[in-house]
Amino acid sequence: MSEVAQLQLIALSIVGFGILILLFIKSTFVRVIGFVAIVLGLFSLMSLAVPQLASLPPAEEKVDIASIKTPTDIAAIGQTVFFSKGQCALCHSIGPSESARCPDLKGIGAKLSKDFLYESLTDPQAFVYQDFRHGGVPKEYPATMPAINKDPIGLSKNEILAVIAFLQQMSGEPISVSTSELEIPGKGPSAPVKAAESAAVAVAQAH
Amino acid sequence: MQQGVGTIQRALRAVGGHGGWLAGLLLIAGWLALPSIGLAAEGATTGPTEYRDIPYIGSRNLIWIVAQLHLLLAGFVLGVPIFAWLCEVVAWRGGEKRYDKLAKEFTKLLTSAYSTTALFGGILLFLLVAFYPKLMNYLTDIFFPSFLLYCLLFLLETATLYLYWYGWDTMQEGRKKTLHIFLGFLLNFFALFIMIVPNAWATFQSSPVVISDGTAIERAWAATWNPTWWPINIHRLIANVVLGGYICGAYAGIRYLSSRNTEEREHYDWMGYVGNFIGVFGLLALPFAGYWLMREIYQYNQQMGITLMGGFLSWLFIIQAMLIGVLFLGSNYYFWLGITYRIPGSESKYRKPMLWMLVSLLLCLAVWMTPHSLVASIEEAQKMGGAHHPLLGVLGVMSAKMTVSNLMILITFMSFVMYWRAGKQDTAGWATFGKAVMGSVLVLASIAVIVLGVWGYFVPAIVRINYFSTSQVLIVIFVILTITPLTALLLKSAKTTTEMVWGSMPPRAGYALVLNAVMVILLMTLMGYARSSSRVHWHVYGVMRDSSPYAYSPALGSASLIMAFCTFSFCMIVAFIFWVATMGDKAKGGHGAAKGELPHGIPAMAGGSPDERR
Numbered sequence: 001m002s003e004v005a006q007l008q009l010i011a012l013s014i015v016g017f018g019i020l021i022l023l024f025i026k027s028t029f030v031r032v033i034g035f036v037a038i039v040l041g042l043f044s045l046m047s048l049a050v051p052q053l054a055s056l057p058p059a060e061e062k063v064d065i066a067s068i069k070t071p072t073d074i075a076a077i078g079q080t081v082f083f084s085k086g087q088c089a090l091c092h093s094i095g096p097s098e099s100a101r102c103p104d105l106k107g108i109g110a111k112l113s114k115d116f117l118y119e120s121l122t123d124p125q126a127f128v129y130q131d132f133r134h135g136g137v138p139k140e141y142p143a144t145m146p147a148i149n150k151d152p153i154g155l156s157k158n159e160i161l162a163v164i165a166f167l168q169q170m171s172g173e174p175i176s177v178s179t180s181e182l183e184i185p186g187k188g189p190s191a192p193v194k195a196a197e198s199a200a201v202a203v204a205q206a207h
Numbered sequence: 208m209q210q211g212v213g214t215i216q217r218a219l220r221a222v223g224g225h226g227g228w229l230a231g232l233l234l235i236a237g238w239l240a241l242p243s244i245g246l247a248a249e250g251a252t253t254g255p256t257e258y259r260d261i262p263y264i265g266s267r268n269l270i271w272i273v274a275q276l277h278l279l280l281a282g283f284v285l286g287v288p289i290f291a292w293l294c295e296v297v298a299w300r301g302g303e304k305r306y307d308k309l310a311k312e313f314t315k316l317l318t319s320a321y322s323t324t325a326l327f328g329g330i331l332l333f334l335l336v337a338f339y340p341k342l343m344n345y346l347t348d349i350f351f352p353s354f355l356l357y358c359l360l361f362l363l364e365t366a367t368l369y370l371y372w373y374g375w376d377t378m379q380e381g382r383k384k385t386l387h388i389f390l391g392f393l394l395n396f397f398a399l400f401i402m403i404v405p406n407a408w409a410t411f412q413s414s415p416v417v418i419s420d421g422t423a424i425e426r427a428w429a430a431t432w433n434p435t436w437w438p439i440n441i442h443r444l445i446a447n448v449v450l451g452g453y454i455c456g457a458y459a460g461i462r463y464l465s466s467r468n469t470e471e472r473e474h475y476d477w478m479g480y481v482g483n484f485i486g487v488f489g490l491l492a493l494p495f496a497g498y499w500l501m502r503e504i505y506q507y508n509q510q511m512g513i514t515l516m517g518g519f520l521s522w523l524f525i526i527q528a529m530l531i532g533v534l535f536l537g538s539n540y541y542f543w544l545g546i547t548y549r550i551p552g553s554e555s556k557y558r559k560p561m562l563w564m565l566v567s568l569l570l571c572l573a574v575w576m577t578p579h580s581l582v583a584s585i586e587e588a589q590k591m592g593g594a595h596h597p598l599l600g601v602l603g604v605m606s607a608k609m610t611v612s613n614l615m616i617l618i619t620f621m622s623f624v625m626y627w628r629a630g631k632q633d634t635a636g637w638a639t640f641g642k643a644v645m646g647s648v649l650v651l652a653s654i655a656v657i658v659l660g661v662w663g664y665f666v667p668a669i670v671r672i673n674y675f676s677t678s679q680v681l682i683v684i685f686v687i688l689t690i691t692p693l694t695a696l697l698l699k700s701a702k703t704t705t706e707m708v709w710g711s712m713p714p715r716a717g718y719a720l721v722l723n724a725v726m727v728i729l730l731m732t733l734m735g736y737a738r739s740s741s742r743v744h745w746h747v748y749g750v751m752r753d754s755s756p757y758a759y760s761p762a763l764g765s766a767s768l769i770m771a772f773c774t775f776s777f778c779m780i781v782a783f784i785f786w787v788a789t790m791g792d793k794a795k796g797g798h799g800a801a802k803g804e805l806p807h808g809i810p811a812m813a814g815g816s817p818d819e820r821r
Contacts, residue, residue, distance in 0.1 A: 007764055014771070028465035029782075032721055036778060039725050040771040047526055047767030050578075053519040055760040057744035057753070087510060 008048050015041035058085065065158075065184050071165055071175035074182070078166030081159045086148060088163070094170060102145070109164070109171030117164045122149045158182045257341040258755040266338040267757035268769065273334055275735055275773040276780070277327035279450075279728060282443070283781065284324045285398045286451025287313050288368075290485055292391040299388055309478060313455060314372050316788045321368060323784065325361075342746045350408055352427045357404045364397040402447075403440045407431035410439050412747050413738065414507045434507040438500035445496050446731065449489035453724040456482030456541075458785055460720030463712070472710035479712075479720050480545065484623075486723060487538045491620060491687065494531075494612050495680050502672065504741070511748065515741050516605075517579075523737050523763055525578050528608070530733065532572035534726040535615050537719050539568060542622040544716045550630040550705050557625055564618050571611035571618070579603035601664075606671060610660025613679045617653060620687055624694055630705035631698055641697050645690050652686045655679075728777055732770035 001009075014037050021034025068074055082088045088105075095106045112120070119126055124145035148155050155163070165177040260266045291310040298306035336343050347354070371390045378387035407430065414435040421429070459478035466472045505512035514520060543561045547554045577599050601607070635641070656679050663671040740760035742748045752758075760766075 004764055007768060010768065011771075029461065032461055032464070032718075035718055035721060036725055036775065039722060040729075040775060043526075043530075043729055044764070044767045044771050046529060048764035050522040050525060050763060052762035052764050053522065054762040055514075055519045055740060055743050057758045 004048055004052055008045060011041045011044035011048060013041075014038075014044070017041075065179075065182055068179050068182065071177060071179070072169070074162050074177055074179065075165040075169040075175055077159075078162035078164065078169075081155065081163050082166055085153070086155055086159070086163055087153055105167060105170075107171045109168035109173045111171075114164055114168070114176045117167065118160060120145075121155075121160055121163070122147055156183075255341065255344075259338050259340075260756070261338075265757065266334075267755070270331070270334055270338060271739075271769060272773055272776075273327060273331045275732055275770075276777055277324065277331050278735060279731060279773070279777045280320065280324040280327055280780065281402070282447045282450045282731065283454060284317065284320050285402055286447035286449070286454075287317060287320065288391070288394050288398055289448050290451040290455060291317075292388075292395055293485070294481070295391055296388060299384060305477070306481075309481060311375055314375065316784055317368060318372060319787055320781075320784050321365070323780065339746070342751065345747070345751060346408060346411075349411070349430045350427050352424045353404050353407060353431060357401070360397055360401050360404065364394065364401055367394045367397055399444065402443060403436075406439050406443065407433070407436055409738075410435045412745075413511070413742055414504070415747050415750050434503050435500065438496070438503045442493070442496040442500050445489050445493050446727075449486050449493060450727050450731070452482050452485030452487075452489060453720075453727045454482070454781060456486055456720040457724035458482070460717035463720075464714055464717040469710055474709075476549075476709045476712050476716075479541075479716070483538060483541050483720060483723065486727070487542075487619060487623060490534065490538065491616050494616060495684070498609075498676065498680065505672075508748070511741050514743060515737060519760070520737055520740055522578065523733065525576055526763065526767075527730065527733055527737075528572070528575040530726050530730050531612075532568075532575060532615075534723055534730070535619055536565075536568055536572070537723040537726065539564065539619055539622045541716060541719045541723070542626045544712055544719070546626050546629045548711045548713065548716075549707050549709065551708060552705050553629040557629065560625065564622060567618055568615060571615045574602045574611045575608050575615075577602040577607070604664075606660050606663030606675075609663070609676050609679055610656055613656045613683050614653065616683050617649070617656070617686060620690070621649065624690060627694060628698065630703060630707065631701040632704050633697055633701050635697055635700045638697060641693055645693055648686055648689050652682050655682050725774065725778070728774045729770060732773050736766050736770060 018034040018037030018039075018041060021037070022031055025031055025034065068077070092102045092105045094104070096104055108117070124147060146153060149157070149160060161177045161181055165175045168175050168177070258266070261269065291313045294306045294310035294313075298304060298310065367390060371387070371394050374387060374390070378384060378390075411430045411433050414433045416429060416433045456479050459475045459482055463472060463475035463479055466475055501512065501516070504515065516524065543557075543564075546557050546561070579600065633642075659675045659679050659682075663675045666675065743760065744753050744758040745751065746753050
């Protein structure tokens with residue numbers, strides 16, 4: 001018997017218990033308890049009738065360096081990260097969308113350099129442009145774009161580079177992320193991305 | 208470990224009877240024990256303990272149950288003084304002694320209810336310190352000053368409660384009564400702060416803000432003023448009034464069912480009416496507060512909003528719709544029963560409108576409960592062209608749900624107005640014009656709400672959320688604020704054609720009151736689960752990850768059984784509190800209402816005048 005079936009049996013027993021009380025007991029207070037039992041049992045049965053979705057902590061997605069041979073492999077991983085752990089598609093669209101809350105990323109890989117993209121992802125407040133009209137009142141809280149190398153998203157450097165590779169590939173640009181830039185677990189960091197290490201160059205007017 | 212917890216619980220129970228002072232000391236003792244976590248950690252060789260567990264039930268489930276019961280009791284303890292104070296003020300201003308008696312009857316519950324709440328708070332604190340030392344250490348580091356403030360507020364609240372309750376009989380006349388009313392205000396004032404201080408701790412876990420360097424007070428203040436703090440404060444304040452009202456109604460319902468003479472039936476019928484009225488009064492405003500909270504959550508973190516409304520918790524909102532729907536139906540049904548049985552002759556006049564209202568409510572509920580994505584087999588999904596039904600899928604979106612929830616509020620408000628007007632004949636010269644204005648306002652508002660709802664499908668989500676939904680809410684508030692004073696004015700000069708007959712309600716009215724209370728409690732447990740689960744695998748969202756074996760949120764089905772258990776336990780605790788508090792009355796014989804003070808006439812809270820009493 002499945003767990004849901006067992007729980008349904010428990011809930012049904014509670015309803016049955018309530019019905020028995022209402023049928024055979026005359027004491028008002030006990031009858032009210034029976035009535036409450038029926039209501040609670042029905043509530044549980046209803047809750048067990050809908051899809052049973054549990055929320056499990058996400059598994060750590062690892063970039064398997066050994067399997068990466070070409071920049072296209074990096075972009076393929078980036079695509080996965082873009083639509084899953086990175087949660088980019090939650091706000092950004094690829095192509096025009098009326099309901100998009102954040103800038104359309106179509107062609108972004110052609111517009112911006114790899115270093116600039118890296119900086120935009122890890123230090124989004126470094127440059128805030130005014131050219132994105134989100135159509136409503138300005139948001140009260142400034143963290144419109146989170147630093148995705150930090151929690152709650154917390155992408156690793158390899159994952160960020162993979163996303164950049166995907167953005168470049170999607171824009172029809174040659175992928176400028178090379179396999180040599182990826183960090184191999186257990187080894188020291190490879191060649192740093194310039195913008196990631198430099199301080200914010202300038203801060204444009206926010207909003 | 209279990210033995211230790213049992214010892215603590217026994218000790219807590221032993222002191223529980225001595226009231227809030229001892230419970231306050233217990234809290235302080237618990238707080239003083241917090242640094243011991245750090246000392247224990249320093250002495251450990253394998254690093255500080257992050258989690259502890261207990262077999263069978265599990266630490267998370269135990270915390271869940273105790274926290275939920277504490278929260279429900281806290282809602283009750285904070286809701287009842289508001290309810291009691293409102294009744295006392297009505298009696299004070301209107302001169303109806305029965306409201307004062309009702310207020311006293313409920314304030315009597317407070318001393319035992321208050322210590323029971325503090326008891327559960329103390330148990331919760333000890334369990335949190337024992338099971339989640341790392342998290343508690345982190346929160347203590349941030350909120351240390353507000354812990355002190357909380358203890359101080361607790362002492363002030365306890366002292367005020369004692370003065371308010373024990374001074375009731377001696378502060379009944381003249382300026383002393385004014386002082387007593389002021390004490391009641393003070394009681395609610397401190398209670399409000401007792402609620403909002405811990406709300407800051409809980410909301411910080413859901414919507415933490417960047418804590419910059421600074422003094423302890425600056426850090427605590429920064430963390431307190433987080434984006435969901437005030438939405439939760441307002442939402443809980445209103446919800447507590449609703450809980451207090453409906454529990455009063457349920458108590459009256461049970462006593463009504465078991466009453467043995469006409470006197471008791473009349474008294475508890477009237478009490479049930481007042482409880483239901485206050486419950487509905489808060490209920491009408493609650494969806495607005497809930498909408499604001501949800502909007503702030505989206506504003507703060509879209510991902511969290513999507514987890515709630517479109518992610519794994521989306522089905523929870525279908526269950527929530529069902530519970531709210533039953534609550535609206537139950538409240539309306541009670542009004543309709545009142546029209547039918549308390550005001551003889553009104554049934555034939557209002558039968559058709561009641562039927563229409565019932566059909567409209569059911570239709571609205573059906574729309575509200577329509578899921579966005581249906582549970583379908585692969586074949587069914589292929590036939591539909593996806594998980595979205597071609598017709599029903601249209602009703603499963605927010606635009607439709609916002610529209611029907613506003614319409615349900617309007618219908619419930621009109622049920623109340625109908626009850627208010629039943630048994631009266633207008634005599635004012637402008638009555639026809641006034642009724643035409645009210646009718647027009649209602650019809651135009653309903654059309655506007657529906658038009659905005661339909662239009663909402665064709666505009667970007669941000670426009671709908673920011674402008675259309677807000678306009679719908681404002682329209683409904685406008686209707687309530689327009690029709691209420693107009694009706695009151697109209698009825699001021701109206702002639703009473705049929706006197707209100709108390710104590711003539713059928714037994715199902717008592718069960719309707721119990722059902723309403725159970726629905727409110729279930730809703731509170733359900734949304735407690737939702738709020739906790741929206742943090743997913745984080746203790747403090749995005750800041751402190753839950754790395755315990757319980758870093759998952761259980762599915763709704765298994766969670767519902769714990770919610771049902773909490774609801775049942777809370778009902779039993781409240782029944783026990785009522786039983787203990789009224790034990791003395793039974794010994795004296797009867798509830799104490801003299802024949803001459805029986806609740807006849809038109810309820811003042813429904814706009815009636817004390818002069819109309821029989």
